Amino acid sequence: MEGCGMRCIKYLLVVFNGLFLIFGIVIIAAACVDMGMIKGFAGMEPTGHETDAVLIAIGVLIIVIAAFGCFGAWKESPKLLYIFAGCLIIIILLELSVGIAAAALRPQIEGTLKTQLRASFIKNKSTREEDSTYRDFWDRIQTNLECCGITGPDNYGASEPRLNPSFSCCPPDDSNRDDQIKRSDCLSLGKYYKEGCEDKVLSTVHSAGMTVIVCGILFCFLEVAGIVLALWLAHAIKTQGKSRETA
Numbered sequence: 001m002e003g004c005g006m007r008c009i010k011y012l013l014v015v016f017n018g019l020f021l022i023f024g025i026v027i028i029a030a031a032c033v034d035m036g037m038i039k040g041f042a043g044m045e046p047t048g049h050e051t052d053a054v055l056i057a058i059g060v061l062i063i064v065i066a067a068f069g070c071f072g073a074w075k076e077s078p079k080l081l082y083i084f085a086g087c088l089i090i091i092i093l094l095e096l097s098v099g100i101a102a103a104a105l106r107p108q109i110e111g112t113l114k115t116q117l118r119a120s121f122i123k124n125k126s127t128r129e130e131d132s133t134y135r136d137f138w139d140r141i142q143t144n145l146e147c148c149g150i151t152g153p154d155n156y157g158a159s160e161p162r163l164n165p166s167f168s169c170c171p172p173d174d175s176n177r178d179d180q181i182k183r184s185d186c187l188s189l190g191k192y193y194k195e196g197c198e199d200k201v202l203s204t205v206h207s208a209g210m211t212v213i214v215c216g217i218l219f220c221f222l223e224v225a226g227i228v229l230a231l232w233l234a235h236a237i238k239t240q241g242k243s244r245e246t247a
Contacts, residue, residue: 009236013073013229017066020226023219024062030215031055034208054098055212062091062219069226073233081234085227092223095216106209110202117198121150125163139168141197145204146171151196165192 035052065087072080123134142148148169149155156163167179170186171193177185186192 009229009233010073010076013226013233014070016222016226016229017069017073019222020066020069021063023215023222024059024066027062027212027215027219028056028059030208030212031059034205034212052212054094055216058091058094058098065091069230073230076233076237078234078237081230081237085230085234088223088227088230092220095220099213099216102209102213106206110205113205114198114202117201118150121155122159124166125156125159125161135166138197139166141201142166142168142193145197145200146193147195147197147200148193149196150198152194153192155196169193 031052035056065084068080068087069084072084120134120137124138148165153165153169156165164187167183167186169192170183171191173182173186175182
């Protein structure tokens with residue numbers, strides 16, 4: 001290929017496809033994190049994974065198309081570049097569809113998550129051995145998010161069985177004292193976390209969802225630039241080919 005301009009477009013398109021590859025990996029990672037957040041906070045009940053699963057599939061497709069685009073640009077094939085541009089248009093439409101669906105379903109997912117959190121908290125208070133998994137689940141949430149109960153520590157004593165707040169509601173104590181002494185001290189002095197876990201869980205899940213949406217929006221702009229470059233390069237190749245035929 002002659003001409004510095006077209007060579008620049010070719011190499012720029014290769015660089016853009018490298019960025020597509022990176023963004024495809026980022027979308028997969030962001031969707032996996034969002035899915036993990038929802039699964040981790042849903043009280044072990046599956047919910048709201050559909051849009052994230054579709055995004056992961058789109059991310060994999062993006063990686064494949066990025067490799068295809070690099071090949072088309074390097075081989076200077078107008079047909080491959082047109083196919084690449086068409087695939088990007090389809091990807092953009094898919095991303096917009098998933099984004100709209102995710103935005104529409106988000107309130108429903110968060111409502112379901114809230115219901116499941118409350119149901120799992122009741123099982124967390126159970127004295128039955130088979131419900132110990134829910135106690136472990138709530139201990140993990142309360143420790144990681146530094147919160148206590150659904151709306152606060154009073155939830156532990158609000159209904160049967162009436163219990164004191166869990167030890168996981170207490171801030172870390174690095175002293176060498178026995179755990180029972182630490183718990184007794186925490187409860188007697190009211191040192192446990194006062195903020196409920198429900199708002200913190202929903203806020204964390206919402207932030208993860210917003211990260212996915214922002215990644216998708218940024219990638220759409222990058223895809224549009226890739227489409228323009230691919231069509232521009234394909235047109236330049238065809239124009240140069242016709243010029244050689246008439247020369």
